Every structure is written in structure tokens, then in C-alpha cells.
Amino acid sequence: MTSIHLALEIIRLRPGIDDLSDIDCPDCHAPMIIHQPDESLPDRLIGICDSCTGWFLIEAAAGLIVRLPDDEALRDA
Ligand SMILES: [Zn+2]
Secondary structure, three states, rough: OOOOOOOOOOOEEOOOOOOOOOOOOOOOOEEEEEEOOOOOOOOOEEEEEEEOEEEEEEEOOOOOOEEEEEEEHOOOO
């Protein structure tokens, strides 16, 4: 297995403003499509932006969003 290092940017959810079903893209502020891949982890969500194609891991319990690397970043790893 190859290890890679990624610089992850932490984005804070705005309490009382960011409804979990209606989170805007931190990059382009378009509404994101929110996915819940694991029903046993309702606070761990994936947000996908249709507009800029960004993917984000959302840790709702901690109030954090982390931008996931795009395919280009992973190809260059
Ligand atoms: Zn976006």
C-alpha cells in the first residue's frame, strides 16, 4: 500500500444556519447534494456539488466539513 499526504482544509458548519439537508458548497456556494452512505453513522455525510463537482466529507456532530481530493490530486499522488 502506498501512503500519501494530503493537506485537508477544515471548514466549520455555521450552527443554526447550515441545515444538514441544505448545506451550500464551501467553494461556489451552490446547494450541495447530500448523501448518507452509512445509515449507522447519520452524522457522517458526503456532500457533492453539482456546480463545481467538489466532494466534501461532512462530520455533522463535530460541525466540520473536509474537502476530499479530486481525481487529479489522487492521480498525481
Ligand atoms: Zn461547488
